[in-house]
Ligand code: PMP
């Protein structure tokens with residue numbers, strides 16, 4: 027018999043991500059999938075045309091390592107127009123295989139074994155395993171009960187070994203959005219330190235009620251220490267394309283690219299060229315807050331007639347809700363029950379917690395056609 031090596035796991039606590047698990051369960055039971063965050067509608071056909079044109083025009087070989095120049099320039103111009111920070115496309119913008127790779131690469135670039143990284147919990151599920159794979163030590167700092175940052179707790183978690191801080195606004199899973207004052211407080215807190223900021227801003231174009239996205243790039247003190255991460259998948263309804271971007275000062279970008287070149291090396295060319303052409307028109311992303319706000323309002327209005335208790339949602343495409351009036355199951359068991367018995371998949375909030383903390387809250391994704399939302403609401407109101 028050939029011998030299969032026994033390997034000690036690099037991630038002994040980790041199983042398959044909750045998003046994959048819940049999507050598979052939804053499919054198995056024919057449930058409406060409001061779990062994993064992705065749209066069930068298609069992107070703008072003009073974007074497909076632009077990608078197809080790039081392929082037919084023969085742009086099918088490796089692009090430059092840091093990304094197609096036209097796309098890097100388009101990203102730099104967009105950041106300058108929206109947030110007032112001028113990044114150099116050549117030395118400060120890198121195109122990545124989605125935000126997930128961007129965040130992992132940024133961590134690999136700066137975190138040495140034993141370095142501490144502060145994460146605010148609940149947090150996106152890749153952060154903690156990413157830190158572990160770097161040999162770093164995660165320092166989870168709980169967000170307040172209303173999911174806003176607790177700056178006293180963040181300050182208390184800073185030590186001489188703190189290498190980086192990860193933030194995420196608009197926030198997955200809570201839909202909380204950091205205010206300008208939050209960012210100024212963070213700026214003042216980090217100013218005397220060498221802490222690198224990794225700002226996960228994948229939902230930058232989903233901020234509601236006429237509020238502004240407070241990108242780290244808006245604040246010179248933060249921009250000087252930040253990897254600012256975004257994702258075209260979220261912005262243009264193409265999560266499966268896995269293309270994202272990172273903006274960071276040249277010195278940080280140089281370190282980032284040292285890792286990036288030996289990780290993915292490059293990201294697929296025709297998608298990049300298509301996105302570059304499509305970005306010439308700002309209307310699609312400038313219209314996104316209104317588009318998703320209408321979906322949020324529709325979903326909230328429907329859920330308000332159910333026994334779920336709505337939590338606030340100021341951004342992202344996620345709506346959280348308490349289910350105490352419906353069930354006393356732990357949240358993961360409740361989500362399985364909901365998928366199998368009620369025919370609607372959701373994500374348990376404990377999946378975003380390092381210690382599996384129970385809040386009796388689940389997350390629904392409202393990036394769905396109105397008909398999908400209405401069908402799900404009908405089932406949820408029946409509970
Ligand atoms: N960060 C957060 C907060 C997310 O919700 C997601 C979406 N899955 C990502 C990062 C990853 O984005 P991408 O699909 O571009 O890798």
Ligand code: GLN
Pocket residue numbers: 043045046061062063064198
């Ligand atoms: N970001 C999406 C979510 O939070 C899905 C990401 C994934 O499936 N890894 O649901």
